[in-house]
Amino acid sequence: MNDGRLGHDLLDLTEPPPGLARRVLAGLPARRHRRRDVAWPRRAAGAASLLLAATIVVALLVARQSASARQTVPASAPAIAPPPASASGIAAVTFTSPSAGWVVQSSGISSTTDGGLHWTGQPGIATGAAVIGVWTAPGGVILAVTQEQGPGQPATPTPIFWRSTDGGAHWRRLVPPGDGSTYWGPISIRDGGEAWLVAQTPATEPDPVATVLHTTDGGQTWQAQATFHVKAALGPHVGDFQGQLTFIDSRRAVLAPGAARGPEFPTEPPYVFATADGGAHWSKVHLPDPPRGIDSTNEHVALYAPVAGGQPALVLDGLGPRRENLIGPGSTPEYVYATADGGLHWTAPHSLPGPAAPAGSRRLVVLDDAHWWWSTGGGVSFSADQGRHWTARAALPGPEQVADLGFANAADGWALAEIGAGAGRLFTTSDGGRTWTGVTPPDPVRAG
Amino acid sequence: VDVDEPAFQELAWPLIGPAYRLAYSMLRDRQEAEDAVQEAVLRAWSRVGQLQRAEAFRPWLLAIVANECRTVMRSRWWSVVRLDSPPDGPDADAADPVAGHLDLWMALGRLRAEDRSALVLFYALDLPLDEVAAILGISKGAAKSRIHRAVLRLRPQLALEVDV
Numbered sequence: 001m002n003d004g005r006l007g008h009d010l011l012d013l014t015e016p017p018p019g020l021a022r023r024v025l026a027g028l029p030a031r032r033h034r035r036r037d038v039a040w041p042r043r044a045a046g047a048a049s050l051l052l053a054a055t056i057v058v059a060l061l062v063a064r065q066s067a068s069a070r071q072t073v074p075a076s077a078p079a080i081a082p083p084p085a086s087a088s089g090i091a092a093v094t095f096t097s098p099s100a101g102w103v104v105q106s107s108g109i110s111s112t113t114d115g116g117l118h119w120t121g122q123p124g125i126a127t128g129a130a131v132i133g134v135w136t137a138p139g140g141v142i143l144a145v146t147q148e149q150g151p152g153q154p155a156t157p158t159p160i161f162w163r164s165t166d167g168g169a170h171w172r173r174l175v176p177p178g179d180g181s182t183y184w185g186p187i188s189i190r191d192g193g194e195a196w197l198v199a200q201t202p203a204t205e206p207d208p209v210a211t212v213l214h215t216t217d218g219g220q221t222w223q224a225q226a227t228f229h230v231k232a233a234l235g236p237h238v239g240d241f242q243g244q245l246t247f248i249d250s251r252r253a254v255l256a257p258g259a260a261r262g263p264e265f266p267t268e269p270p271y272v273f274a275t276a277d278g279g280a281h282w283s284k285v286h287l288p289d290p291p292r293g294i295d296s297t298n299e300h301v302a303l304y305a306p307v308a309g310g311q312p313a314l315v316l317d318g319l320g321p322r323r324e325n326l327i328g329p330g331s332t333p334e335y336v337y338a339t340a341d342g343g344l345h346w347t348a349p350h351s352l353p354g355p356a357a358p359a360g361s362r363r364l365v366v367l368d369d370a371h372w373w374w375s376t377g378g379g380v381s382f383s384a385d386q387g388r389h390w391t392a393r394a395a396l397p398g399p400e401q402v403a404d405l406g407f408a409n410a411a412d413g414w415a416l417a418e419i420g421a422g423a424g425r426l427f428t429t430s431d432g433g434r435t436w437t438g439v440t441p442p443d444p445v446r447a448g
Numbered sequence: 449v450d451v452d453e454p455a456f457q458e459l460a461w462p463l464i465g466p467a468y469r470l471a472y473s474m475l476r477d478r479q480e481a482e483d484a485v486q487e488a489v490l491r492a493w494s495r496v497g498q499l500q501r502a503e504a505f506r507p508w509l510l511a512i513v514a515n516e517c518r519t520v521m522r523s524r525w526w527s528v529v530r531l532d533s534p535p536d537g538p539d540a541d542a543a544d545p546v547a548g549h550l551d552l553w554m555a556l557g558r559l560r561a562e563d564r565s566a567l568v569l570f571y572a573l574d575l576p577l578d579e580v581a582a583i584l585g586i587s588k589g590a591a592k593s594r595i596h597r598a599v600l601r602l603r604p605q606l607a608l609e610v611d612v
Binding site for chain 2: 010403
């Protein structure tokens, strides 16, 4: 029998609000999506199906290398069989080319050099739910970043940088400077070498002070770049420097101040903070002209960092009157804002293309100012003018939702499609998202 | 499983509460938890045709909820949770029936979300270990050791035996 007292206490702590089931089920769309008549390998689950899928993947990889012209996958016609589902949840993915990639699972990190035909697992880093991502840098450096929180540690998880210089065979664990009372704020990672993060004195102090730390050697050493008084910078109601942060260079950065709720974190029309002096001073910048009928707040702004230089972007969830959580298909429009000056000014909002999809399956990738990709549902669209105009590129095969999307350059990218039970499917592209190839994800890493 | 909307609602209705408990334990934010449950139910509704057996609906739905919570957490990696004064914690509302469990709330905050979810699934929802494992996408043995470790971290004074 399970421990009764602990169970009782947990039941008390997690008591659902009244009327929850009625509210949730009232939000169902009238008709379910039509199920596509696709025979998934997952259903067959036999060795023959897996062998067939692997054969198709190999054939496609070979064909892709020899093809002189790329074939665009129509939005409604899957061109390839989906790869088998991963056996465990994928927490982070990065590919630097169609052949070279890394996958972080709860069991460890795996790498491939042949487009996923073979994976090498390395259990040397502690992973779990707190994986932030994996990045690469010149010289074969790989950086996996996690956050860790144990008994006796301060409230905010400590960022841990795991650095490998031999392709992932060996890892060094690097902890940023700070003591037991350090509150950690947001982090901005450009690549496997350069990153910024914010350390703060305890928020319970009357005048907490934050320090912007900068590394250019993948977390081995950190330099204080700027300090500021949190309440003076962010306003008297915000005790912690938190949210999504992206540094464009060592002086210019944008902060979307997060999703904290409650009376001490009042909401107001959408805004961000911007700095032009490395973080010493922050300006509050309200987004211009929210579309009519939209009643979103600063909670509904998502910040997207440029991968390869250029300016960041903002996406606003367009919520209806009374900020209803209108998340059903077709009910939550989204808008993108661009900037040309590091976030001090933003363009008028541009609508993002549909189809509408749950918030967890919408992704914007900003490679630079001329290469943006937007994924919603299983579709991928492209913009060359910072979101003013969009062109549908392709749809991933199957009815899956894209959980993660990334591009290393204008051609090479990857997509992670979740199938709803902690498992995912991987895809790569080498033509900017016009065609996608299924990649067999690694098995869970087993400790040696 | 091919069900119409009333049948789906009948299946899902008794699981909304457990789904919320799971989501709240992972996200520690009531509004985000409710949003995650709603997202998960929408996903389940759109994919219920992929479910092989109606008997597997509970672990299937709760796995979607857990996955949705992971997605939410991925989008807010660096949000600060202030355990000394949680913005949405049990002391946020004096009438909250959980106000008497502040110590436990704070202790849970020091655990990873995956550990909290395992505790809630096993102890609060009283699910069998194999179902906990299925929901979390791990093996039964891993689920057992995760629960055991989490309890030891949560209450070092407890010598807990996890029955399988």
